[in-house]
Amino acid sequence: MKKFINDVENVENEMLEGIVLAHPEYVTRLEGFDVLVRSDKKAGKVALVSGGGSGHEPSHGGFVGKGMLDGAVAGSVFTSPTPDQVFEAIKAVDAGQGVLLVIKNYTGDIMNFEMAAELAEAEGIKVVNVVTNDDVAVEDSLYTTGRRGVAGTVFVHKIAGAKAETGASLDDVKNTAEKVIANVRTMGVALKPCTVPAAGKPGFELTEEEMELGIGIHGEPGTERKPIQTADEIVDYLMERILKDMSPETGDEVAVMVNGAGATPPMELYILNRRVQQILAEKGIKVFKTFVGDYMTSIDMAGASITLLKLDDELKELLMAEADTIGFKM
């Protein structure tokens, strides 16, 4: 393992210190906790809290700020934060209008955030949650944990955050978040696995000739391993899965996110995006807005995911509303 680290035990802590030192105008750290909150806490609105394991930067601390999240909780690398940490975040950001928790669909995240919500409710804070599950690679059935929450979560932060900024009620913000979740789909691919610092070695092995399809965001193996193909062929495969699940109609409008997994150069992300746009044009689906970059990473994984969000007038307006955070500006 070759990484810019001092001590595997201090990776998360030192990263948070670095973030605050870089962007004090955006985020402030709750003393003694792994929680970043807005430096300009806004009164009179529903507050949004998200979080999860570290290693997905700029998710989620990078999306704390005007028009997106009010607080983000950072767990250990790829490990859900604990209930006490989430509880502190809830207490810090609640402005009396209630708190929406945006949870990615992982067993650990749900358990820890639910325990935190129970603690907050016992103190009289109104807390509701939504669970993102945009990954089409995982079959949704009664027999699995359900789909994973992956890069599409960033659209939930953006749009529900914009809704909250309008002064909407907790129920309305939650409904808007649910609407995004119902309309967002993602699928990812990895060329090289990532290395969790504390593990010291990659989570799985891929040869030079292999790729892993249906990859998650935690270095967990995907659903299928295949020989590497061209960028266009890979996009064709991912888009077929996404479009099949989403079944958009001609004339529908979508937002596109081509997300890098951490070690994929922008050059390659743009090559992927080129094919995504070609396919959508062929199908008569209008692209309203495109985002290309690292939004939901997996440390040093070489890989990418494609996200489509089907839009209506409300979602379009909220997507374009002002946002000012470290990792997302509109």
Added chain:
Amino acid sequence: MATKVEVLDFIRLFADKMTEHRQELTDLDQAIGDGDHGINMSRGMKAVIEKLPTFEEKGTDEILKSVGMTLVSTVGGASGPLYGTAFMKAGMVVKGKDELSEQDIINMFQEAIVGIQSRGKAVKGEKTMLDSIMPALDQIKASIEAGDSIEDAIVKGEQAAWDGVEFTKTIIATKGRASYLGERSIGHQDPGATSMAYLFQAAKEIAKK
């Protein structure tokens, strides 16, 4: 019969085992999960040992509850809430007792299972820690009914826990991150069931003393 001293020894021994098998549990988790089970469990039990002097003078129920709280706040992932809830629930059924009878020990494991099931929304046969703790308790109950001492019952219970670990290799994961692998999870041993079997190994070694 178990004394408070034995409960404390058991906690220390379980912590040692999580440190000793940290890499093995992590390797198992890398195959089907996110590769952090050993790291998280050893960090959590290390925190328990560091905090132990602040609560070891209290009653057994308070000790178990504090272990649970510490795990919840230090382990993270799914294991934190699950092991944390298990210890907290176990503590609640022995309120005010320092000497634990055979029935108390059975009740503790029973409540721990109820807690794990309700927090994790899982049942037996889903390739989780329930697949080692449930057969272990069934075996302990059966042994006691057949006239074994609690010590012998725990020895047999530990064997049942490891049999349960072996069984996890044959089934598909339907809970937790391993469930994303579908049939590819077959053949792999569940890390949570394994750490739970080490808990019974610690209990066995204390019982045999």
